[in-house]
């Protein structure tokens with residue numbers, strides 16, 4: 001079967017690999033659609049420290065059940081599923097307290113183990129979720145970035161009526177802002193790319209700022225009548241935005257850090273104490289796929305406007321290289337098999 005393999009950073013190609021067999025405890029899936037994620041681009045550029053090489057990339061994976069175990073009762077051949085790609089050990093401390101998303105031995109498909117940019121994949125049966133009929137293949141993989149965004153909004157304890165600043169209007173930021181709207185919160189999106197702010201407004205976000213053009217702190221001060229935002233969800237990984245979050249957040253506010261910074265970011269921790277902030281990491285997600293799929297199917301979170309382009313498996317190596325060279329050209333590209 002064909003797969004998209006990163007032999008090493010900067011070297012991506014379609015390669016032929018032996019046909020995937022169904023693994024014990026797993027379901028064999030014929031892959032129909034795979035999202036190309038920022039972390040795949042990071043792996044291509046060699047700046048994703050979690051990735052080992054050679055590696056078949058892709059962790060946003062949807063497909064059709066092709067083979068199940070004889071005693072399988074829940075899934076049947078032909079079922080449409082998305083994969084929850086975070087394979088946890090179930091034994092370590094975080095797993096023992098239900099935080100399987102940050103398992104010490106986490107094996108994420110396409111990062112630590114082979115991913116979904118291949119014709120077939122075998123995946124543990126307890127990490128599959130049925131895709132509602134109304135969601136076409138090209139959009140189904142977006143259930144994965146949506147659960148990342150939902151988890152971040154939850155880590156920031158966003159509630160109805162609150163203001164939440166979302167820094168970074170890439171796919172995660174735009175999904176986080178939309179999820180905040182479903183909760184009755186008021187998102188304020190900050191990003192230096194004008195087209196992304198326009199897109200955010202078309203998705204129902206009332207307030208957007210370009211931090212290079214305007215004073216975002218003054219803007220948030222006025223929107224929140226002097227209180228500042230109860231929550232900030234940092235989706236960009238930019239040092240400027242991470243540092244900015246401490247200024248955007250209210251006293252007793254919550255910050256969730258979901259973007260991966262390139263290096264260490266110096267922080268004014270005295271302000272954490274003065275404002276009594278809750279600052280949380282936000283990694284992967286836990287238990288949120290069913291709701292993510294419901295929100296997409298119901299159109300309460302709109303994913304179609306985020307999709308810049310779809311490509312075939314054969315076109316994927318070239319598009320990965322182009323996204324790495326010109327990230328501003330694309331918001332989201334999905335590979336449809």
Ligand SMILES: [Zn+2]
Nearest residue numbers: 037038060145
């Ligand atoms: Zn992703």
Ligand SMILES: [Zn+2]
Nearest residue numbers: 089092095103
């Ligand atoms: Zn674990």
